[in-house]
Amino acid sequence: MIELRTPAEIEQMRPVGRFVAETLATLREDTKVGTNLLAIDRRAHDMIRKAGAESCYIDYHPSFGASPFGKVICTSVNDAVLHGLPHDYDLRDGDLVTLDFAVSLNGWVADSAVSFVVGTPRDEDLALIDTTERALAAAIEAATVGNRTGDISAAIAAVAHAEGLSINTDFGGHGVGREMHGDPHIANNGRPGRGFPLKPGLVVAIEPWFLQTTDELVTDPDGWTLRSADGSRGAHSEHTIAITADGPIVLTDRTGL
Template sequence: MVEIKTPSELTAMREAGRVVARALAAVRARAAVGVRLAELDEVAASVIADAGAKPAFLHYQPGFAPSPFPAVICASVNEVIVHGIPDASRLRDGDLVSIDCGAYLDGWAGDSAISFTVGRAEVADAALVSACERALAAGIAAAVPGNRMGDIGAAIARGAAEGGYGIMEDFGGHGIGRKMHEDPGVPNRGRPGRGMVLREGMALAIEPMFTAGSGRYGVLADGWGLHTVDGSRAAHTEHSIAVAPTPVVLTAL
């Protein structure tokens, strides 16, 4: 079931989104060569707690996961695409890092992700992140009433094709609201003019995930992290948005 949010509900979601945005900004500011991934998790946890919010990822266990998620953020480094568990490993110069974060505030969810390089960025990594960010912007721009879900997927896939990047076929965005994951699914590949009609008030999390290689992925031993099979690097960007004549980004800082 796809829920249409009222203006007051979207205002509440915007506040949850601001908490997530502040947490991601704090994590990015703390990330540096030599910093442990677990430290970044502590930074996000502190921001969320100070806001009177609750982390959405901690103890979350979707159907594919063998165990509840043990952290506040997903921290995916280099060939890890998404769902990386932050641990005691330290960031190295040139690491490409993707941070995904979610929070609940007053019963409403926000969900967003960023990718960036620590230290000296490789040209190819910077191009990958920029392409993923542009694809996110294109997907958001397509989220207007009367368009269809395939228009969002087509806009994202076009960005991947232009850069020669891979896309994971089985993972994409989702609806969001009282729960972090709601209907409908939001694909990262689609056909223009096909799929569900977008209605004003829909709240969606749009999240391109690009790989520098084929897009084929495997699962890490922890059962959570997804990594590129060919060892190529990956980027992940995400915003929660409201469908409107001018789409509203709910997780902007």
């Protein structure tokens, strides 16, 4: 079921968007070569408790998950791109890290992700991250009243295809509100003019993610972490946005943090 939010409800969602943005900005700043993935999860957990928020991940157990997730943040490294389950691993120089974070605060949810490199970056990794960020920016620009979800999907795909990347459509954007995942699904590839019409009050998470040389995923033995089938690296950028008559509002904007 697709729900539309009133202007007052969108204002009520701003605090959770700001908290998610501030948490990701802090964790990115704190994450260095030698940082343990479990330490990132503990830090995020502390921030959630202090804010009086609730994790959307810790008890999350969809049909594709082997068990409840059990942690409060996804930490995907190098060839892992989605649903990275934090484990005992110290980050190494040049690792490409994705942090994906969603919480509920005062009954409202926001969801966002950021990819970055710790230590000495490889040019191809920076280029892949940049592609996801440009795809996200293009998608947000397309998220205007009168367009459709397919216009968002097509905007993402145009950026990816220009870089010669293939696209997996199994996992993509989604509605956000009282729960983390709702309708509509927003694939990272689609046809303009198709799909659900974008209306004022629609709140969605848009999340382009790409792999360097494949679009096929495999699942780790942990039952959660999704990696590229060929070992190539992945990157993922995500924001929660509200569609309004005056244009999209990026609720998880980290600009200036």
